[in-house]
Amino acid sequence: MTPSARLDDGLNDQGGTTSTGDRTPIFSPGTGRPPGRKRLDGELTARFVSATEIAANGYDLNISRYIKQTTTEQADLPTLIEAYNLARAERQKTEQHMLAVLADAGIKGFDE
Incomplete structure (x- = not known):
C-alpha cells in the first residue's frame, strides 16, 4: 500500500477513519495563523496539501517545497x-492616564 493509498482509503494510523469532518482547523482558512492573529513580516504560512500533490512531488515532504x-x-x-x-x-501617555485613574480610585503604590 502506498502512503497516499492509506490516506485515500480514509484510514488513520490507528485503523480508524478520517474525514474532513473529523478535523478541527487550528488555523484560519488560507492564512496559516490562529483566528484573530495578524501576520508578522517574514512569517511562514501553512496550508493543507493533498495526497495527490504529495504523490506528484515523489512523496518528497521537504517543507520548503510546500x-x-x-x-x-x-x-x-x-x-x-x-x-x-x-x-x-x-x-x-496611556500609562499616565492609567495612573491617574488608579489614583482617583484610591489605589496607591505605583510609580509615577
Whole structure:
C-alpha cells in the first residue's frame, strides 16, 4: 500500500477513519495563523496539501517545497526610530492616564 493509498482509503494510523469532518482547523482558512492573529513580516504560512500533490512531488515532504517564506522590504533606520518614538510616547501617555485613574480610585503604590 502506498502512503497516499492509506490516506485515500480514509484510514488513520490507528485503523480508524478520517474525514474532513473529523478535523478541527487550528488555523484560519488560507492564512496559516490562529483566528484573530495578524501576520508578522517574514512569517511562514501553512496550508493543507493533498495526497495527490504529495504523490506528484515523489512523496518528497521537504517543507520548503510546500511552504514559501515571504520576502518583505526592510524599513530604513530613521523610519523605524520614528515609529518607535511615536509608539513610546503613546504608551507613556496611556500609562499616565492609567495612573491617574488608579489614583482617583484610591489605589496607591505605583510609580509615577
